[in-house]
Amino acid sequence: MRLRSLTLAVSALVLSACAATAPASPPVSQDWAGRSPYGLFLAGQAALSDGESVQAADYFGRAAEESGVGVLDERAFTAAVLSGDIDMAVRMAPTEADASEAAKRLARLVRAVDAMAHGDGREAYTLLTAQEIGFPHRTAAALLTPWAAAQAGDRQGAIVRPDVPNDKLVEFFGLLGQAYQYERLRRFDEAETDFKALTAEPEAAPMMVLAHGEFLERRGRRDEAVALYDRGLLAYPRDALLTAARARAADRRAAPPPPTPKEGAAQALLTPAAAMLAARQSQFALVYLRLALHLDPERTDAWLMVGDLMAAAGDLQAAREAYARAEPGTPEYPAAQSKLAWSYQNADEPERALEIARQAAADGDPTALLTLSDLLRTNERYAEAIPPLTRLIEESPAPDWRLLFGRGAAYERMGAWPQAEADLQAALELNPDEPDILNYLAYGWIDRGERLEEAMEMVERAVASNPRSGAMIDTLGWGYYRLGEYDKAVEKLEEAVELEAGDPEINNHLGDAYWQVGRRDEAVFQWRRVLTLDPDKRIRADAEAKLASRAGPGVRQTAAAPTK
Template structure:
């Protein structure tokens, strides 16, 4: 079964903060005059990840006379999740009735607020290892040198943080030390750190951008270009690295070194990502909120927050986050892409396409790819192919673009062009299971190159044995080759994995019919009609049911390669 290219996959997560207006909230009177009722409403909002709404309920509960450690603790948590770090710092739990975990988070929040206010000494005291408990020790260790620098402690600022068996602190502590060495004008030591960070085969664009920016500031533009080229060798379409290389090569002003607040914000990005990777989504969101308190213009943090909001179903907050990056920033194209997809996912394709066209008009290649993807999803296949042709001319050799254009050409009814693109993509990426499956299924469905196509989908299934779509392709290959018993076996397996797919159910119905299980075949076809099939499939299935003759045409195709 063919699958179109996936669009942008959201990051992980839950925890959101809704933007419901305060005057839409239930009041004390609405809830029977009960502060406890407001507390329950706030707790429900907090459980659903609606931080701003929860904070408003808890605030009403306290205004209504409630004086309870639990309400205070929940109000603190809601303020953090909503991104109101100043209020959260003032509400940080300290009483005996508060949980130990809330007290620890409260200390971290107060430390970040102190950094935001330029109070380095206060932040240093709050971040001291003896007072900072699990799970915030890593974040505290990474923030400590920046607090020391803000407090005027020169030695503490360049002391590399250490935490036993914590690779995140080890790696990102070195990055922070490199920046702080530069700030102290100890350039040779800074460069030693940057070189160590970028020495591996695939160091990642964060450290490449950091080292390249340092070299640009030192007037070593050619060396900076070489650093960016190292990253582009692995990711030739990386828009951020491309922009950095263009800046360095053209002699434009280098990026400034991070301020103390910006450096501290960057230090929090690592534990945020680590927590999200460990499925600690709420804590990951907390660290993102703290980072944005220190650096409200940190675009990658806004994109991550937007992904969290969208995954949680808080579309308004997601869109507000995606709207933060400004035109001209390296993250702007990605932000507009995510914003456009948020409208597409909400079935507002007109707005999605309008936004994507506006972004693509700037000439940004990533924005053009987004437009092409949205055009394809909205069945504007010829236009999608045209846009991809422009991008491929600027980025030759990218198999993903060839794959996407192949799909668009196929769906536009230009199979010869689509097949050529798919073959070219497969030559560049011979082991990609999605590509093997798409081209293999396309041949199977047309009755072409069946032995080769069978081998291709077998390889795809071997790589993805739990993919119902790929197992469907394999079952359909056996059907086309006339091995109906094996076709039924595989198609039943595919339906078990993806019971709601109309294509797979339709194929299984055809296979049942061929082996004489006609009642079951009719059941499968009737099921197809309940699964919102495409118009063409709906017409075909209705015809099979109305005629009582089952699938029409020869079961086994004759156009096999070599025949």
């Protein structure tokens, strides 16, 4: 069975997130006094749209109290789940015959999770199996059922692998659950068979490698676990959890215990959560994450995913509180700090972002150093971005083209072309077909009038790999410009502007090409447009000089330099 292609994206989403405990809820608005039920309903809708699920739950709850209308009860119930107030959601869960089927399905799922959270596996199992919980919660219910059976003491029910026709997620992640259940029942040979199936692919997803490796550690087979982690790190060299697990196994420290039924159920809910994230169904994803955290409030990966959803909804305070909960010294801490720093950068608070990034990078963690370098480059502090990248390059166990490419780009932006050229060429040697390297190095040569024939061949390869990249088509058009083929330059640069209308450099290039073919008014329009697109200092100065002089672009080299 080929498992990797099925789960790689879902597993990456699950493992890439890290945080620790529940973020504090934003304050609940009390401006509902005097509003009609309909007004409260509209306020709840607006709050829900803005990602303010706690306020939405408050508005809908008040509206339901005032009106007694069932649809408002359903909205209040849903908002309570989204806000993470599962106790309130259980109290408001619709059971009436006239409630919508969607609300009743979610209510059964919520009540089952709450029963497990309180140790009542028997009640949870009944809720999950007495009546089918259909779309869209069928996957979640199927993956939860064996864990509910385990909590209820039903040994046979716990090892039954869930089966939902045509649901590959249930098929695959049900196998993971079954492996854990076999281990819990000390049926180690059967557990190992399942774990081996999960990691059979050379690039098995990190979460499966971790699960299998931890099982081997618990069986006292630490050398085999180290070998498995090493294999995983070949495919995912910067995975913090794999790195930490390998160090633990090599040091012969105690392995994590297998998950309890509550912990296993929480992990099972991350599968549909990640699938919904991949499908851009953010509210469903948040529902499953809130339920997972009701079962296991210490799920750091779930809290980071919640933080991402809150940030996407515009609730930066809730997102930051989620990110900030990861404990220093844990494998998840650097990733959490990275997300926290970027939340400030994206809110136009770069100094606060850099302060967080510097603190996180103080102990030399690779993820933190990379975040610091990326933030410095984003803020055009290129010289400062180079030392963290240099440290990563020097300490990396194997050459990494991405680090060389990043440092080369920083050198280029600060005007140190010889160093940039060396790094970019080294990166290209490691990955000769990478379009981004081909394009960046080719542009550097084209813009300097060097090695034009070689550069044009490289950028044509890049465009062939990524024909919808405005930046790469711009490089091709700029190459034609440097060769003096201005009609071809106009054609390609117009195509690039269509793809990247807001890029100041592409618009500046198009203005130059228009000037050379005699379309002077259009050239002036393009240069004026450049000034409205937040150009950097170099591009702004170039456009302003051309507009002030009305003499057009300066003298350009149009003959190809000899190739080396």
